[in-house]
Amino acid sequence: MSIIKGAQVAEAVSAETKKRAEKLKAEGTEPCLAIIRVGEDGSEIAYERGAMKRMDKCGIKCVSVVLDKNISQAEFEKKFVEVNDDKNVHGILLLQPLPKQLDIEPIKELINPIKDVDALSAVNLYKVFVGDKTGYAPCTAEAVMETLDYMGTDYTGKKCVVIGRSLVVGKPLGMLLLGRNATVTYCHSRTKQLAEEAKQADILVAAVGVPKMVKADFVKEGMTVIDVGINVDENGNMCGDVDFENVEPIVENITPVPGGVGAVTTSVLAKHVVMAAEMLK
Numbered sequence: 668m669s670i671i672k673g674a675q676v677a678e679a680v681s682a683e684t685k686k687r688a689e690k691l692k693a694e695g696t697e698p699c700l701a702i703i704r705v706g707e708d709g710s711e712i713a714y715e716r717g718a719m720k721r722m723d724k725c726g727i728k729c730v731s732v733v734l735d736k737n738i739s740q741a742e743f744e745k746k747f748v749e750v751n752d753d754k755n756v757h758g759i760l761l762l763q764p765l766p767k768q769l770d771i772e773p774i775k776e777l778i779n780p781i782k783d784v785d786a787l788s789a790v791n792l793y794k795v796f797v798g799d800k801t802g803y804a805p806c807t808a809e810a811v812m813e814t815l816d817y818m819g820t821d822y823t824g825k826k827c828v829v830i831g832r833s834l835v836v837g838k839p840l841g842m843l844l845l846g847r848n849a850t851v852t853y854c855h856s857r858t859k860q861l862a863e864e865a866k867q868a869d870i871l872v873a874a875v876g877v878p879k880m881v882k883a884d885f886v887k888e889g890m891t892v893i894d895v896g897i898n899v900d901e902n903g904n905m906c907g908d909v910d911f912e913n914v915e916p917i918v919e920n921i922t923p924v925p926g927g928v929g930a931v932t933t934s935v936l937a938k939h940v941v942m943a944a945e946m947l948k
């Protein structure tokens with residue numbers, strides 16, 4: 668039985684990224700991420716801090732662009748285009764959710780796909796779909812793959828059940844698993860007999876957003892369980908989608924929350940910024 672620590676995976680991913688960032692700098696290009704935040708939401712600020720720390724560790728410059736929470740759509744798009752056109756910026760991370768008056772759809776079309784390091788644009792999602800490695804997968808979906816790779820996972824013919832079908836996690840993750848020859852089942856809020864479906868998996872991924880929903884009857888011995896969820900439990904503590912206490916004694920491998928996949932996400936972001944700088948230099 669093994670608990671997979673995200674910090675170890677993140678360090679492994681970052682070590683390679685740092686080398687690539689140093690090479691770029693030696694050639695005269697300083698890789699740079701711009702983080703755009705609208706308003707002062709606490710969890711967005713926390714994510715921004717974590718991302719900045721990771722960029723710093725990888726030798727990547729990070730600039731923070733903070734916009735007023737009441738900004739109009741027209742002004743927001745104008746500011747976004749300014750960052751998008753800035754030759755010194757290689758990657759853009761737009762923190763979400765946006766305030767209600769703003770529509771993200773035009774941004775998905777405006778963003779330069781090479782700078783779209785968290786895969787907002789249709790171009791990058793298409794590339795995930797067809798397995799084109801010149802694009803980026805959403806960082807969280809790729810963080811799951813990095814975690815499984817770190818564990819030395821052989822995907823071929825493995826049954827993977829992904830609970831969740833959002834465009835940021837579940838759907839692209841299923842495509843990435845399929846690209847590695849796994850047999851993928853998507854489950855969602857309308858899935859019947861969810862626990863029975865989940866129990867068929869060799870690798871079970873929970874990307875749901877419901878605290879501790881994956882219970883002991885969803886799992887079996889020998890299974891790997893990856894918990895993407897970030898929730899707050901009844902006592903105000905951070906928890907995942909998996910009932911860790913009751914699931915962990917049964918399964919072979921499991922990621923904790925906090926300290927699991929979430930810790931890997933910013934190292935994938937750093938990797939994407941370096942990829943972008945290599946393409947744009």
Ligand code: NAP
Pocket residue numbers: 807830831832833834835836837854855856857858861874875876877880895896897898928929932
């Ligand atoms: P989302 O857009 O709300 O999607 C949730 C998915 O779960 C949907 O497909 C939904 O099904 C399904 N679902 C909801 N309730 C369910 C239930 N009772 N049974 C089965 N399926 C159910 O959420 P998301 O953005 O994908 O995020 C999922 C979780 O990952 C959240 O906890 C979020 O905080 C976390 N997250 C973590 C990171 C990270 O860095 N680790 C990044 C992003 C998100 P329908 O499609 O049928 O509605």
